Each structure stands twice: as C-alpha cells, then as structure tokens.
Amino acid sequence: MNAIPPALPPHRHGSIDMTHGGGGRAMTDLIRDLFHRHLGNAHLAEGNDGAVVDLPPGRVVMSTDGHVISPLFFPGGDIGCLAVHGTVNDVAMMGARPLYMSAGFIIEEGFPLADLERIVMSMAAAARDAGVEIVTGDTKVVEQGKGDGIFITTTGIGVVPEGVRLSGDRARPGNAIIVSGTIGDHGVAILSKRENLEFETAISSDTAALNGLVDVMLAAVPGIKVLRDPTRGGLAATLNEIAKQSQVGMVLEERAIPMKRDVAAACELLGLDPLYVANEGKLLAICDAADAQHVLTVMRTHALGRDAAIIGTVVEDTHAMVQMRTNFGGARVVDYLAGEQLPRIC
Numbered sequence: 001m002n003a004i005p006p007a008l009p010p011h012r013h014g015s016i017d018m019t020h021g022g023g024g025r026a027m028t029d030l031i032r033d034l035f036h037r038h039l040g041n042a043h044l045a046e047g048n049d050g051a052v053v054d055l056p057p058g059r060v061v062m063s064t065d066g067h068v069i070s071p072l073f074f075p076g077g078d079i080g081c082l083a084v085h086g087t088v089n090d091v092a093m094m095g096a097r098p099l100y101m102s103a104g105f106i107i108e109e110g111f112p113l114a115d116l117e118r119i120v121m122s123m124a125a126a127a128r129d130a131g132v133e134i135v136t137g138d139t140k141v142v143e144q145g146k147g148d149g150i151f152i153t154t155t156g157i158g159v160v161p162e163g164v165r166l167s168g169d170r171a172r173p174g175n176a177i178i179v180s181g182t183i184g185d186h187g188v189a190i191l192s193k194r195e196n197l198e199f200e201t202a203i204s205s206d207t208a209a210l211n212g213l214v215d216v217m218l219a220a221v222p223g224i225k226v227l228r229d230p231t232r233g234g235l236a237a238t239l240n241e242i243a244k245q246s247q248v249g250m251v252l253e254e255r256a257i258p259m260k261r262d263v264a265a266a267c268e269l270l271g272l273d274p275l276y277v278a279n280e281g282k283l284l285a286i287c288d289a290a291d292a293q294h295v296l297t298v299m300r301t302h303a304l305g306r307d308a309a310i311i312g313t314v315v316e317d318t319h320a321m322v323q324m325r326t327n328f329g330g331a332r333v334v335d336y337l338a339g340e341q342l343p344r345i346c
Contacts, residue, residue: 016111021141031139034117038124039103043135051135053100058159061096063087067152070344072119075189076204077280079152080122085209085280086231086346087156088130092211093227093283095166095218096158098130103137103154108147119150130209132156163222168245170225175314176292177250178285180213180299181206181307183235184263187277187342191270199269203262208281213304217285220298226286229279231346236275236334238284239322249317252324252334256311275324276337278345286314 019026036044043051067083077085083103091098103123107116127134185206192201210229217224226246230238235257243250259274267274281304287295292310299305312324322334 014113016107016109016113016116016141018109018141018143020107021139027139034113034120035137035139038117038120039127039134041133041135043100043133049136051100051102053135053157055099055157056159058161059096061091061094061158061160062155063090063094064153064155065090067154067346068148068344069190069346070148071190071193072115072149074193074205077207078119078122079150080119081126082205082207082280082346083152083154084123084126084130084132084134085207087154088132088209088211089229089280089283091156091158092209092214093166093229094158094160095164095214095227096160097215098132098156098158098211100157101127101132101134101154103134103152105137105139106147106151106153107139107141108149109141109144111149116150126209130211164218166224166227168226168228168242171242171246171248171286171314172225173248173314173316174289175225175286176289176310177239177252177312177314178287178292178296178299179230179235179258179309179311180210180283180285180305181281182258182260182263183230183279183282184259184267184274184277186280187234187345188263188266190278190345191266191342199266201262201266203260203266206279206281208304210281210283210304213283213299213302216298216302216305217295221287221291221295223291224285224287224295226284228284230282230284231278231280233337234274234276234278235284236273236322237336239334240336242284242286243317243320243322246314247318247320249315249320250312250322251315252312252322254324254326256309258307258309272342275334276342278342280346289313
C-alpha cells in the first residue's frame with residue numbers, strides 16, 4: 001500500500017468503482033479512510049510498499065491462503081474474520097506463534113463500501129484477538145461481472161519455538177488421534193445460507209483462531225507429533241493426507257467423534273457425509289498414546305477445546321488407509337472424495 005496523504009472524512013456510502021483500483025486519489029482515500037483506519041498499526045503507518053518486521057529467534061513459518069467463500073456473511077462470521085483465522089491456524093498448526101499477516105483484496109466493481117468496511121472491521125477484530133498484526137497489503141478492482149463481490153488472499157508469518165517439531169510425516173503406529181471439538185459446524189452454517197438451499201438451523205460457523213489452544217497444548221506436551229486443521233474436505237481428507245505423509249493407517253471410532261445433532265440432521269437431510277464437511281475452528285492432534293489423556297485434559301481447559309475427544313488410533317498399514325468402526329459394529333473405508341462435496345466453503 002502506498003504512502004497516505006492527510007486524513008479526509010471516511011467514506012460510508014456508495015460502492016466500489018474502477019477508480020478505487022486505479023492508483024489515484026480514490027484509491028488513496030480508500031486505503032487511508034477504510035483499510036488504515038481499521039487495520040492501523042505502526043508498520044502500516046510507515047506507508048511503504050512492504051513491511052520491515054523483527055522476528056524472535058527460531059524457525060520461520062510462512063503460509064498463504066485464498067478466501068472465496070459464498071456467501072460472504074454467514075452465521076458466526078464472514079469472509080473477513082475467516083481470512084484471518086484460516087491463515088493464523090495454518091501457521092499455528094506448524095507449532096509457530098503467528099505474528100504478522102499481509103492481506104490482498106480483489107474487489108468487484110459495484111461492491112458496497114458499507115460491506116467492505118464491515119469485512120475489514122471483522123478482520124481487524126480477529127487479528128487483535130489472535131495477537132497478530134496485518135502489516136502490508138494490496139487492493140485491486142475488477143470490472144462488474146468479472147468477480148464475485150470480494151476475494152481475499154492472506155499470508156501469515158510466525159516463529160516456531162525451540163524444541164517444537166510438528167509435521168504430517170511424524171505419525172507412528174500406536175499414536176492417538178484427537179479432535180478438538182464437534183465436526184461439520186462451519187460447512188452446515190454455510191450451506192444453511194446458500195441460495196436455493198436455505199434451511200433453518202441454530203448452527204453457527206466454528207471459525208476461530210486456534211493459536212491460543214495450540215500454545216496451551218504444546219506447553220503441556222511439546223512432543224505432540226502432528227497438528228492439522230480439518231478445513232476443506234473435513235476430517236476425512238485431513239486424516240488421509242496425514243496417513244499418506246506418514247505411510248501409516250488409521251482406525252477411527254464413529255461413536256467417539258463429537259458432532260452436534262443439528263449437524264448430523266442437516267447432513268442426513270442433504271445426503272452429506274459429515275466426515276467430509278469443512279471446519280474452520282477445529283484441530284486434529286496426533287500424539288503418543290501415553291500423552292493422550294494429558295493432552296485431552298489440557299485441551300478441555302480451553303474454550304476452544306471443551307468438546308475434545310480421542311477418536312482413533314494410528315496403525316501399521318502399507319496402504320495408508322483410513323478406516324472407521326461404525327456404530328453398527330461394522331467397518332468402512334474413509335477415503336478421499338472423488339469430487340468436491342461443498343465448493344466455495346472457505
């Protein structure tokens with residue numbers, strides 16, 4: 001973002017037009033009156049094309065994510081807080097303390113300025129709550145009909161403290177599999193507001209920054225092997241990714257997987273498998289079996305881990321299959337989806 005001239009009254013009415021991305025006065029006013037006004041910090045105030053930041057000692061983690069969710073506003077959140085939470089969580093799943101973020105906005109001509117301000121305010125609140133600063137960014141405007149309201153790309157940077165090593169290739173036979181809470185909340189909340197599919201439900205998205213929960217877990221058990229947030233593709237896709245990375249199998253217990261009744265009912269109504277429904281405020285942890293109960297107890301002391309549960313075990317399997325023992329006493333393979341069950345979910 002370029003240098004900012006003296007402040008003018010903020011815009012609260014109207015909509016985005018092509019001049020807001022043209023590099024002139026309108027773009028400068030938008031950046032100052034909206035983005036800097038709500039996201040302001042010492043790094044943004046410098047007005048340079050990039051941010052110079054200080055990092056503590058340790059290994060640096062960087063993660064980039066794009067956010068194209070539809071609808072933009074949904075029960076429990078919006079694309080703004082989701083953009084922050086998604087990147088904070090990706091950095092935290094590597095064991096790093098998230099510190100700084102960048103944000104790139106692609107905005108469609110005609111997008112209401114009031115909605116843009118609402119989204120940026122949501123990002124600012126989410127960043128404050130997560131303890132990160134949005135220190136640099138970019139704004140582009142595309143012609144009406146060439147976008148879908150707004151897309152946001154974020155990059156996060158964090159530092160891994162000494163003694164922590166998390167990776168998807170570290171799961172070993174005998175390890176326990178833990179989930180931090182009920183699955184499928186985000187996906188069902190989004191679907192409940194989709195055009196031509198709206199239905200009544202009390203479910204809100206679980207979108208949240210998980211770095212505080214991760215801090216508590218790693219302080220108690222630094223030797224946790226794997227952390228991962230099961231977003232697109234849900235629990236099933238994430239566990240398959242880890243199984244393939246570590247070349248192990250996994251056996252889940254269906255009765256142990258926490259799920260809200262409304263989520264189960266909605267999935268049954270829509271013909272969806274909740275194991276594949278997206279989450280935005282849950283994590284999976286894999287740790288030594290001897291540490292599992294301690295990790296679980298610590299997680300349940302945190303607001304975002306109160307419904308945590310041990311849901312399965314890592315086993316030897318050269319085919320790296322994920323299986324589940326069902327409530328009926330049988331077993332089923334939990335594989336990747338062949339297609340996409342829920343597009344535009346994050």
